Amino acid sequence: MELQPREIGVLTTLIEDYIQTAAPVGSRTIAKKSNLNLSPASIRNIMADLTEKGYLEQPHTSAGRIPSAQGFRFYVDTLLKYHPLSPEQRNQLTENMGDSRLDVSELLRNASRLLSAYTRQVSMVLAPKASNIGFKHIDFILLKPGLAMSILVVEGGIVRNKIVSVEPELGTDDLVTYSNYLNQLFQGRTLDQVRAKLLQEMDAVQREYQAISQQALVLAQQVFNGGGEREVYVEGTVNFFTHPEFANPAKIQELLRMLEERTCLLELLDKVSKPEGISIIFGREDDQEGLQEFTLISSPYLGQDDPLGVVGVIGPIRMDYAKVVPLVEFTAQVISQLLRNRF
Amino acid sequence: MELQPREIGVLTTLIEDYIQTAAPVGSRTIAKKSNLNLSPASIRNIMADLTEKGYLEQPHTSAGRIPSAQGFRFYVDTLLKYHPLSPEQRNQLTENMGDSRLDVSELLRNASRLLSAYTRQVSMVLAPKASNIGFKHIDFILLKPGLAMSILVVEGGIVRNKIVSVEPELGTDDLVTYSNYLNQLFQGRTLDQVRAKLLQEMDAVQREYQAISQQALVLAQQVFNGGGEREVYVEGTVNFFTHPEFANPAKIQELLRMLEERTCLLELLDKVSKPEGISIIFGREDDQEGLQEFTLISSPYLGQDDPLGVVGVIGPIRMDYAKVVPLVEFTAQVISQLLRNRF
């Protein structure tokens, strides 16, 4: 079942032409574009073989061939040569990404926008998962009697706010006392560990009737329960319209719905959130709902060492992988680096 | 140029039918649907008059009529009877909006989602303008030597974070001193006043060489300069596809581009950010780019008394105003109320 050099040659030219034109490719075109010096008739024989082996498909008898999912898979896995980014591109991207003083959410949104602009595809960035990041600081600010704003800062400068209700008679000073207590208690733990510690401590305190710590812990509980909803920044949905495969609005609609509902998207992104680097998923292969005819190219970004979130691009299977893949990869790198600067 | 009762009758039935069907309406349909008891022929005469006066348009000679922008304007200004929301709807909407403990940005995004779900249109919420809201609290948290996270809380529990660089030798205690100083200095002012005070104070301090306050002010400056970018939460873009007028993808594309680029959208929303309550803008009238065939229905939401931001819905001119307008209005009310609870 190994492919012969000539078959590989034909497959490569065909895929690359198809990526450019989005139309079925005929034998004549390949005969001209490839440097195999074969006549269309010979090419036709090879194409027939490739079709039989499952690398090509034929929309109808009298049309050219288009690559199958298997064909694309083979292409990206073994044939594809990436265009490395030029130093100017790298610099430009790094600079535009920004001002490292930005809020993390703004930074990620920025990254998503840039990626979408450079690739001319729809891009997405999954925000960090907070559970295994280190706790840094907690703070309470009295908004009005009985109501306070809690501010949780974790490593990397990621901030989460939540309104909490407090005993009406509490003043600013009490809140400072509480936060001091909690900061000391949680120092040096990850958020997961903080949650565990919290439970354990509440148990202990309940037995000992320490009013101050008890109240503080109740506040902390309000902050730490729930949470965990991860933001996804999706940008460039307009780009769906620039691809000829979306002449059919129903397809865009399906995909847009998926992007908006988030749950399905979150699952998908979570799946690729492993430290293995770039990942390319074809909708047709994985049978993901809503991702029928599309490809998701994604790469995780790292905090210290383990993956925090994912950056990716979604587009038609027919995509300029040679260009897009390095862009996704580099964007992930830049994000990692910018975040690392803050630890 | 006043319209006669019969003309109004015809116009109303025609518009309401058009809102349902999205197709040109003929005389026969109106004869049946209106309760005027006139024959199609008479209706035709009236329609001819209405066309002459500019309330109706005729796509081509042998088609029915569709309402012109002027026709719609007249309809929404004088004929439209809103369907008030049922108490159940109100309760449901209020409950789903939330948990008032949410972060403001989450609250607004929620509101946008709900509005889009209820109206089946594309919805948007413009985040509060921070300049004339009261300063509440500022805080600095050391991330690592030389780098701190600043946290600015303003009235209503709106929080803004920004990374600031600090002198490398500063410790946590120094930052506490600074924030105490600044909190005292800015207490009771609006953000605009804070900015003014900041400039004034820097001037004074420079002359007096007070090291502590000088450093604190430099930090504050990092926090307060720039900023001011207002978020817009757009939800439900999928809904564009459910309207027959968008069979033409080019139209959706144009509009999506506007929604994504934000600048144009921000301008537009800023325009309607006055305390006058509900506002209905027809794209055709105002000649807004990208808003050619659409209507923007919007209503500001209030903080204490003055408008903070805007909530709105964008859709085809042919929209179920009777249902959508009250929904937009009520959503704005709920947001106002939820925010007010926090002051």
Added chain:
DNA sequence: GACTAGCACTCTCTCGCATCGAGTGCTAAA
């Protein structure tokens, strides 16, 4: 004088049909 029935006319939409052309698959010759 207001309303309506009737009729000719207009214009779009939808078919069915023929044609075109890109591309294939097969065969036979180089």
Added chain:
DNA sequence: TTTAGCACTCGATGCGAGAGAGTGCTAGTC
């Protein structure tokens, strides 16, 4: 093994006839 040639397939395009919805006008009716 390669290639030239040829019949064949099938979608795309274009054209014309016919249907259908709707109008505008005229003449007749209450």
